[in-house]
Amino acid sequence: MSKAKPTIYDVARVAGVSRSTVSRVINNVPGASPPIRTRVLTVAAELGYHPSETARALATGRLRTIDLIAVTYGPSIGWLGVHPYYSRVLAGVMSVLEGADTQLRIHALGANVAAEKIDALADGATAGAILANVTPELAGRFYRRCRRTVSLVPTAAAVPTLEADNIDGAHAAVAYLYKLGRRRIAAIHGPEINTCAIDRRVGYRDAVRQFGQPDISADGGFDRQGGQDAALELLAQHPEIDAMFVACDLMGAGAVQAITSTGRRVPDDVSIVGFDDSIAATCANPPLTTMRLPVEQMAAEAARMLLDEPPARGYRKRFPVELIPRASTTEPAA
Amino acid sequence: MSKAKPTIYDVARVAGVSRSTVSRVINNVPGASPPIRTRVLTVAAELGYHPSETARALATGRLRTIDLIAVTYGPSIGWLGVHPYYSRVLAGVMSVLEGADTQLRIHALGANVAAEKIDALADGATAGAILANVTPELAGRFYRRCRRTVSLVPTAAAVPTLEADNIDGAHAAVAYLYKLGRRRIAAIHGPEINTCAIDRRVGYRDAVRQFGQPDISADGGFDRQGGQDAALELLAQHPEIDAMFVACDLMGAGAVQAITSTGRRVPDDVSIVGFDDSIAATCANPPLTTMRLPVEQMAAEAARMLLDEPPARGYRKRFPVELIPRASTTEPAA
């Protein structure tokens, strides 16, 4: 029994044809008679032949690979394992790649090494790259070396971007709480380094200003513990709070815990609206009303763009954010 | 300005040396004088040269890539985006690959197409494959074509496996509830197709039998909604229940919601122990006491094994499962 994996040459020899013919059959391109075609296919199956992606890539020049790049701010890449956002991006991308002969490579860069590695990644990209969570500066730098790039968060002007309407979403969340009769609407924000967090902050501020209500803000760092801590602090300093806008569901889940732990009830005493519609929203108790970010759709569309045409410089598409009412807010008066 | 990416040939020409020399310098192998070395390095930097992974892989025969394979049972690969388990596997693998010149490819196979695709994946694997959630049958088939394989769930005898001690963990969870004074300990189990779920079921049954208590079981399908539905049904049919063992935290979060929605209190009326220690456990309210699965560690070790030595046939390593007490159980009497 031969150890080595069969090559196209083996198939050609056994089938008694040339390698080009085998190649034509395997790639399903015209220029091979049906009888030959079936014979080659049979031999290939018998030998257990599978074309080498590597050789194919080298010969054609195009390696069908999409790179998904996430920069993890904070201590470690543990974030990747914790934040539901990445799983959703992954699921969206994979749904498109299923069937396409394209593979997905994942790169999680610690913030400290991101700058030095980003260039090599940009040069190594083939089908293209999806920037899941990269700062504008790094994204711009990446884009300079690799045109086939799509960012999933607001970023540098040149970089093609699919972005959720974070400002509008945050505004809508506050407006919803206001419509429900809430007047002391506090907010827990994400880190300043995150462009989504920045936009949601803007949306919140615009809204409370518009409604003539006070800006009561705290920082939660986009994780559950941060949300819990921030909520406790807010409640201690502003006991009159009757609603919270929380810039991501993970923090929202923490905020719910904080609120109920002080003896207040959700939604009666304090209503909450989160952001993302991640798994954290449905696992919270009561489950969170939230602004749904169509992450899977966005990621899928990004992947599709890369497979087809590289997006134009400065391309922008904005995805609407949808209110998903759940038990953390009272039903609006009918 | 030249559009094409510079090749090793360009560097050689500009530096006035042969391609072999450039190769030696780039790969840092002996056989190049310091002066030449620095010159080549300088030129390479100026040209922005990065070696082609593809060409290198073809020449050396080894492509440094680890394949992570998940079969998603159920309707779609949406599971991947929802279940926190996968993110943790990913984080564990990535932590090892950071630094190693190895890349990670992800494959999510729908259960319907898994059988036909698994062979091609096995043949295409290079550094090796990690089977995140593959049935014993498919895993065995995979292993026959690719020795460099590690499964993260209990599986066919031949396939090298890193497995959590699910049976012991489930037993310990029930024992803990029993020690806390609980006597009517119900269980919500995962799908029969999942070997982890099977083991946890066994552990639960052994434990209740050992304590002389009734087996009160329901199926929850490993998702939140399933956990919620199962819990409601259990409470309706067995109002005397004073504790629940829930085979994953996602279902546990749903169970907490179900229990509190019937007016019962957690942990006073019904105590809960989950499984996994996933993000769902900390987002639940109250947060779940759970049996922690060291998923990241297991995934990291799997990756490390593949990078070093392919594990021996039938290799087994068992990881202990640790109780993490949180607010969904009462504190044990001091």
Added chain:
DNA sequence: TTGAAAGCGCTAACAA
């Protein structure tokens, strides 16, 4: 220490 030359497995002109 350096260079020349032969591949790695495949694709894609070009001939036949």
Added chain:
DNA sequence: TTGTTAGCGCTTTCAA
């Protein structure tokens, strides 16, 4: 319709 012949960009003997 089929085969012949160059490469793709790199590594790696083998000579010099």
